[in-house]
């Protein structure tokens with residue numbers, strides 16, 4: 444049995460009463476592993492064991508080494524704890540056209556990649572992370588997921604006051620005391636203390652208060668933590684109710700999902716306990732902003748962003764899918780960005796620190812196109828415009844490590860390198876050798892020498908040929 448801090452145990456005993464022994468026992472049982480599939484990249488299911496709250500979520504029999512699976516680097520799936528996938532439920536009855544959505548505490552990108560799949564192409568996702576090194580990881584993961592309507596920013600929650608009334612939905616997946624992860628990550632137990640849990644509750648209030656002005660009237664704020672501590676959960680939702688006019692969001696949830704419904708000042712909240720659900724501890728609640736103080740944001744009719752000229756557009760248009768995308772000049776590159784969201788990007792550029800926006804398509808050097816890695820793994824690449832070279836697993840891993848290896852190309856120039864039919868990046872065939880276009884900073888650094896061949900992944904995660 445794992446050792447737990449005494450005051451944590453005492454609080455949980457009081458909260459759970461006769462259910463406490465089952466909770467305690469569940470902390471010694473096996474953790475489940477799950478992934479969410481990128482439906483824009485494959486329609487296949489990977490097992491019959493699906494996550495009940497999420498259309499694209501699946502449990503795995505065992506945890507593969509994700510780093511050594513090229514399909515992870517292609518953004519075909521994202522490993523995510525299943526309780527977190529419940530986020531999808533809030534969008535089941537929300538009108539989903541032209542939404543402006545902020546994921547405030549977004550790294551490493553589980554909720555952002557999920558939101559990016561839930562939202563239609565005409566909606567905007569601002570995916571923010573305050574810690575710069577973590578914002579870089581978030582940027583990498585959202586680029587791999589591949590949708591063009593995403594901006595990754597690195598800002599403090601207070602910076603969002605510059606965008607008063609801008610967002611229709613704000614997701615606050617708050618930094619917390621992590622009690623719900625004790626089973627999965629025993630190190631979280633050592634970091635836990637009463638005073639740290641109190642500190643987390645104060646920080647969460649500050650985050651909520653800072654971001655509140657940027658929520659539009661009737662906008663939805665979805666709050667979540669991975670802790671059981673009421674001070675970080677219901678008490679924060681209740682506190683929000685005293686501070687601003689809000690309405691709770693109820694969800695009809697079948698009893699057999701095992702989720703416990705609680706409330707804060709009459710506002711519905713949902714708790715996930717490992718003795719009742721097939722996932723880790725989690726809390727979530729959503730409120731709608733009411734009242735008349737909200738500022739309405741008005742889009743400008745003309746963008747000040749530097750758009751590509753006619754000749755550049757003509758050259759680039761064949762390489763991207765025929766979607767309503769604009770090409771914006773950025774340094775030596777061209778970014779593909781949804782045309783109907785230009786005004787929003789203008790506003791974000793003026794207010795926030797952008798890490799990346801849209802899909803970097805590539806450079807034009809002396810009238811020839813040099814594709815960017817992001818385009819290869821994006822959902823907007825016109826794959827038929829490039830010769831494709833399929834790699835074996837061992838070749839694909841060498842490619843992702845930027846190691847030297849032998850491969851037969853069918854054509855000279857830029858080839859789209861694929862594994863099981865999914866792009867992993869670019870290589871330029873220059874005759875007797877090739878240039879590897881995989882980003883140096885993303886390369887796999889892990890040793891593959893102990894790796895025993897294709898069976899590992901094929902047994903753990905069955906990805907049939909797309």
Ligand code: SAM
Nearest residue numbers: 548549550551552553554573574616617618650
């Ligand atoms: N939503 C993420 C996902 O699904 O992958 C997980 C987010 S994690 C629970 C909380 C995040 O909040 C961390 O990335 C952390 O760096 C960030 N954070 C820490 N302090 C913060 C603060 N004061 N304001 C906003 N975010 C903060």
